[in-house]
Structures are given as structure tokens and as C-alpha cells.
Amino acid sequence: MSGIKSFNGGIHPAYNKDLTSGSETVLMPAPERLVVPVGQHIGAPANPVVKKGDIVKLGQMIAEPGGFVSSPVHSPVSGKVISVQPEEHPMGSRIMAITIENDGEDTMVEHQTISEPLEKDPDELKEIVKNSGIVGMGGATFPSHVKLSPPADKPIDFIILNGAECEPYLTADHRLMLENPESIVSGLEIISHITGVKKLYIGIEINKPDAIKKITKALGKKGTVVPLAVKYPQGAEKQLIKAVTGREVPPKHLPMEVGAIVFNVATAHAINKAVTEGIPLFERIVTVTGHGVQKPGNFLVRTGTMVSEVVDFSGGYTDDAAQLILGGPMMGKSSATDGVPVIKGTGGILVLPSAEMLTDAWGPCIRCGMCLRACPNQQNPQLLGNLIEKGLFDKITEDKLEEIVLDDCFECGSCTFVCPANRPIVQFFHMAKAYFRAQKRK
Numbered sequence: 001m002s003g004i005k006s007f008n009g010g011i012h013p014a015y016n017k018d019l020t021s022g023s024e025t026v027l028m029p030a031p032e033r034l035v036v037p038v039g040q041h042i043g044a045p046a047n048p049v050v051k052k053g054d055i056v057k058l059g060q061m062i063a064e065p066g067g068f069v070s071s072p073v074h075s076p077v078s079g080k081v082i083s084v085q086p087e088e089h090p091m092g093s094r095i096m097a098i099t100i101e102n103d104g105e106d107t108m109v110e111h112q113t114i115s116e117p118l119e120k121d122p123d124e125l126k127e128i129v130k131n132s133g134i135v136g137m138g139g140a141t142f143p144s145h146v147k148l149s150p151p152a153d154k155p156i157d158f159i160i161l162n163g164a165e166c167e168p169y170l171t172a173d174h175r176l177m178l179e180n181p182e183s184i185v186s187g188l189e190i191i192s193h194i195t196g197v198k199k200l201y202i203g204i205e206i207n208k209p210d211a212i213k214k215i216t217k218a219l220g221k222k223g224t225v226v227p228l229a230v231k232y233p234q235g236a237e238k239q240l241i242k243a244v245t246g247r248e249v250p251p252k253h254l255p256m257e258v259g260a261i262v263f264n265v266a267t268a269h270a271i272n273k274a275v276t277e278g279i280p281l282f283e284r285i286v287t288v289t290g291h292g293v294q295k296p297g298n299f300l301v302r303t304g305t306m307v308s309e310v311v312d313f314s315g316g317y318t319d320d321a322a323q324l325i326l327g328g329p330m331m332g333k334s335s336a337t338d339g340v341p342v343i344k345g346t347g348g349i350l351v352l353p354s355a356e357m358l359t360d361a362w363g364p365c366i367r368c369g370m371c372l373r374a375c376p377n378q379q380n381p382q383l384l385g386n387l388i389e390k391g392l393f394d395k396i397t398e399d400k401l402e403e404i405v406l407d408d409c410f411e412c413g414s415c416t417f418v419c420p421a422n423r424p425i426v427q428f429f430h431m432a433k434a435y436f437r438a439q440k441r442k
């Protein structure tokens with residue numbers, strides 16, 4: 001089919017999106033108690049500005065940014081602060097969190113709405129994005145105001161919205177594109193106004209023809225919808241840029257090196273809400289899915305809501321539920337507990353039954369080369385995986401290979417997916433990254 005864009009490498013896992021793609025987003029009522037971590041983004045954690053006993057309003061800033069690459073955190077309900085102390089975090093550690101008892105009133109903090117954002121000073125809008133705690137909602141959680149501030153020596157030619165949603169099972173972005181296309185387009189226009197960039201694109205995989213239709217209608221002549229091949233990881237930044245513009249981001253460089261900035265469609269929606277409605281980021285659509293939950297669906301959930309409560313809201317676990325993954329099956333994180341909160345980057349809660357768990361043992365590399373062909377970043381997963389397995393970290397360091405592992409492998413898992421020996425290659429890389437980080441700290 002002509003006109004369909006893509007990239008080199010990649011894989012074709014079963015998408016399993018039909019479990020939820022037809023489910024309209026349902027508003028989940030805020031629970032009685034919410035645990036809101038101060039670290040919901042890449043960069044320095046935010047610093048709490050409330051203490052036990054304080055009364056807070058919906059949308060009130062409860063933690064301020066801890067640096068330039070950081071983001072504030074806002075209260076997802078009105079109520080009373082119960083504690084400010086380390087709590088379990090979805091990333092697997094204990095970090096500072098603010099626990100709030102919901103008064104059920106949703107009393108909103110005083111806020112400003114802007115009806116004509118494109119008439120406003122761009123810096124004023126950027127400040128709103130920053131103060132509203134907007135971060136990348138495709139899972140990366142990079143603070144959006146930083147992306148909106150490219151250095152003067154890096155001219156930007158393209159803004160690309162990512163509507164690919166290539167991660168299997170997840171349909172939150174798909175539903176958002178169907179249910180709020182005008183808001184996404186308004187967010188894109190605000191981004192264009194702030195950055196001064198006029199070439200605007202929205203990339204969507206062709207397995208979402210209804211979303212392509214809706215977004216094309218909402219976008220009109222303001223930009224171009226780019227139909228993308230259905231291939232994982234089509235939504236990864238470098239692969240999306242290659243597909244949409246033909247430009248290749250060099251190894252160890254950021255998209256702005258080739259004049260592009262990428263935002264997720266949900267981030268554009270959040271930017272629009274922050275600017276036009278004065279609503280900071282304290283809720284998001286979460287896909288609850290997999291054959292381990294009773295009623296898969298899409299839910300609008302306040303940050304700080306426990307994963308266990310979201311699963312309960314979707315009908316609870318099935319009897320054979322066996323594995324909980326926060327995110328999708330490729331880049332999500334297996335979690336031993338559902339006693340952790342939904343945060344700004346939680347796009348999915350996937351529950352697999354025992355029959356679908358990957359339990360096969362793994363064996364030695366048979367040098368088939370399939371992982372090399374699958375890697376979208378033209379890495380050598382076989383060589384690096386084998387070195388890491390043998391524990392040759394120092395050799396990797398000497399050869400400067402650690403930088404390749406650390407910087408260019410974004411842990412998409414494609415190599416692991418295709419490996420006939422079931423080798424946990426991406427897990428090796430994850431392990432190596434942790435090792436090198438620890439070495440650097442020493």
C-alpha cells in the first residue's frame with residue numbers, strides 16, 4: 001500500500017487491542033484516599049510544599065519542581081493531607097509521596113482559563129505548561145516545558161504528534177483520538193505557537209482508521225496526518241521521525257538534532273486542557289486489559305489511585321490471573337504488587353493469566369541473527385547480550401560499548417521477542433545499565 005510510512009527493523013507482535021479498542025472511556029470516581037508520589041517524571045523529583053494536616057484543593061500544587069528538568073505535582077482531589085512520607089512507587093522503590101484523604105467535594109483551586117491561546121504571548125503559555133506539571137504521557141514522562149525550549153542553535157522544522165500507539169494491548173491514545181480530536185489539535189496549535197514551528201504532523205498506525213478519520217477532520221489544513229505501518233516500535237521517537245520526515249537521528253543524539261520535536265497525542269491534549277481550561281495534569285486515561293481481568297476497558301483515573309482499585313473498578317481479576325504488568329507487554333514493567341499508585345506515565349494495566357505467562361527457560365545463543373534484524377536501532381543485541389551474560393562488564397567499558405548500551409538501546413524488547421533461544425536480551429541490557437549507573441555513582 002503506497003503512502004504508508006515506516007522504519008527499518010521492528011517486529012509484528014500480536015496486538016490484542018480488540019479487547020478494549022471499542023470501549024469508550026469511563027470516568028472512574030476518585031477513591032477515598034490517594035497516594036501521590038513526588039516523582040512522576042524524568043528528572044529531579046518534586047519537593048513537597050504541603051505537610052500533614054494541610055487542607056488542599058483539587059489542582060493545587062502540592063510539590064514544586066526540584067530543578068529545570070523536573071515538574072510540579074498537583075492534588076488530584078480536594079481534601080486533607082494525611083502523610084508526607086516514602087511509599088511504594090510503581091518503579092519498584094519507595095519514594096516520597098503525599099497521601100490525601102478525599103473529601104469528595106472536588107473543590108477546585110482558583111485557576112485561569114484562556115479562550116484565545118493563539119493571541120497570547122508564547123512564553124506565557126510555556127509557563128502555564130510548566131506550572132501545570134505536563135510531562136510526556138506516552139510513558140517517557142519527560143517534562144514538556146523542556147521540550148518546548150530547544151536551544152537557539154537547534155532550529156526546529158517539524159512538530160510531530162505520536163498517535164502510533166504501537167505497544168500491544170494499549171488503546172488509551174486510540175480512544176483519546178476518537179473522543180477528543182479537537183483538543184489534541186488545539187494542543188498541537190498551542191505547541192506550534194510556543195515554538196514558532198509551522199510544519200505539523202500527526203502519525204497514526206493504519207490499524208486505527210477511525211482515529212485517522214477523526215483526527216484528519218479535526219486537523220483540517222493546519223497539518224498533515226501521516227498513516228504509519230503497523231509495526232513495533234513505530235511510536236519510538238527516532239523511528240517515528242524517520243517514518244514521518246525521512247530524517248535519521250544519529251546515535252547518541254536527540255530528535256532536535258534533525259529539527260524535530262515529538263509529543264504524544266495525550267500530552268497535546270493535556271497541554272490544551274492546562275492552557276484553555278486551567279486544569280493541571282492530575283488524571284489520565286488508563287487501559288486496563290488482558291485475559292486476567294474481568295472487564296477490560298479504558299478508564300479516566302486520578303493520579304494517586306491504587307492499581308488494585310483500578311482493577312477492582314474494571315470488575316476484578318479472573319481466577320487464573322497470574323502476572324501484573326504496568327504498561328504494555330513490550331516496554332511495561334512487571335509488578336509484584338498492585339499496591340502502587342497510578343502516575344502520570346501509567347498508560348496501561350495489563351494482567352495476564354497463567355497460560356499466557358512467558359515461563360520457558362532460555363538457552364545459549366545459536367547465532368541466528370534474528371535479533372540484529374529486529375533491532376530498530378541497528379544495534380548488535382547478540383554480541384552485547386552475550387558479553388553481558390558472561391559478566392564482561394569491564395571489557396564493555398573498555399571498548400566504550402557501554403555508551404551504546406546505555407544511550408541507544410531504549411529497551412524496546414524487539415530482540416528478546418524474536419530470539420528463538422528465549423534469551424532475555426533486553427533484561428541483560430537493563431541489568432548492564434543499572435551496573436554502569438552504580439559504577440558512575442561510585
Ligand code: SF4
Binds near residue numbers: 377379380408416
Ligand atoms: S531492546 Fe535495545 S538492542 Fe534490543 S531491539 Fe530494542 S533497541 Fe535494539
Ligand code: SF4
Binds near residue numbers: 372415
Ligand atoms: S536472536 Fe537470540 S539466538 Fe539469535 S543471534 Fe540473537 S541472541 Fe542469538
